[in-house]
Amino acid sequence: MWHLYEDVLGDQWRSLIYRKTVNKLRSLPYKVTSVEQIREMYGVGKSLVKMVKEILGTGQLQKLDNLKAQVGEIQVLGSVWGIGAIQARELYKKGFRTVKDLENYSSLTSMQRMGVKYYDDINLRIPRDEVVDTEKFVRGVVETLAPGAWVNAAGSYRRGKPTCGDVDILITHPDGSSHQDLLARLVQELRRIEFIVDGLRVDANARKGGTQPDMFMGIFHFQCKAYRRIDIKVYPRHVYAFALLAFTGNDVLNRKIRFLARVKFGYKLSDQGLFIRESKKKDSKASTESIPCETEREIFEKLGLDYPEPHDRNW
Ligand code: DCP
Ligand code: MG
Numbered sequence: 001m002w003h004l005y006e007d008v009l010g011d012q013w014r015s016l017i018y019r020k021t022v023n024k025l026r027s028l029p030y031k032v033t034s035v036e037q038i039r040e041m042y043g044v045g046k047s048l049v050k051m052v053k054e055i056l057g058t059g060q061l062q063k064l065d066n067l068k069a070q071v072g073e074i075q076v077l078g079s080v081w082g083i084g085a086i087q088a089r090e091l092y093k094k095g096f097r098t099v100k101d102l103e104n105y106s107s108l109t110s111m112q113r114m115g116v117k118y119y120d121d122i123n124l125r126i127p128r129d130e131v132v133d134t135e136k137f138v139r140g141v142v143e144t145l146a147p148g149a150w151v152n153a154a155g156s157y158r159r160g161k162p163t164c165g166d167v168d169i170l171i172t173h174p175d176g177s178s179h180q181d182l183l184a185r186l187v188q189e190l191r192r193i194e195f196i197v198d199g200l201r202v203d204a205n206a207r208k209g210g211t212q213p214d215m216f217m218g219i220f221h222f223q224c225k226a227y228r229r230i231d232i233k234v235y236p237r238h239v240y241a242f243a244l245l246a247f248t249g250n251d252v253l254n255r256k257i258r259f260l261a262r263v264k265f266g267y268k269l270s271d272q273g274l275f276i277r278e279s280k281k282k283d284s285k286a287s288t289e290s291i292p293c294e295t296e297r298e299i300f301e302k303l304g305l306d307y308p309e310p311h312d313r314n315w
């Protein structure tokens, strides 16, 4: 247990020592009832003897309780949207203890600022029904901008989860060109009608005819419910199946099938296609042209796998 806390704190050396020593103490054929039983053991130093003494005497260990508290606070900082484990630790070292402490910190990214501002709301789970309504609403708006576009809620919703962490919306247009510039126009419209209240757009090159998606990550407010997280991605039609598969997940399944694609066939699978690699090595060059797949089912076929329904993709 202990080594896990040291892990979170980034002290890998101590983590390793503790793990080894604790394993050794555990494997003793007798219960340790006095420090004399362990004093001479290899790897047992002064500080460990002191700690064992404390545990034997008081039934607890102050240092461990302190560590637990520290780790708890670091994990809360790391649960803010846009703050990872490493940065959470750094923020802790700088003296930040709670999410509220971050409110006036000027060095946060715009994503992290949103994460702090809407922290309580966006940590609430979203009931499925609300995702249904949201998808329908966004589909209606998209229809006014690009009639005939395909709009699908992906992510945990598509995998059938009863509640979702956010709403993941995937869009394309079957005519192969009307998806270009669509995201910019959609976000502008959703902001205008005050559905979207905050967010950032990552425009790649779906606009210019490439296969990288245009993306938006933000916050919406709908039907007077809580503020919610939304991700919107727009892809060209010919890579839609790959995008849908990737955006449906879950992340573990994605990693597994990408790994399998490489080691079994020497393919590179991504949200933008299935490419032939020069070898099965991790960094080997991949072709620029994807093997065409119209549907998710075809992708699984090309990988020699049975087709899993979305609700069977919760790994
Ligand atoms: N995804 C991935 N790898 C990541 C993050 C995401 O492959 N590191 C893919 C798989 C996810 C999908 O994108 O299923 C959507 O990402 P979300 O973070 O929205 O995750 P989910 O929708 O699966 O779960 P949640 O209910 O928490 O939103
Ligand atoms: Mg999601």
Ligand code: MN
Pocket (backbone or CB within 6 Å): 155, 166, 167, 168, 230, 231
């Ligand atoms: Mn998401």
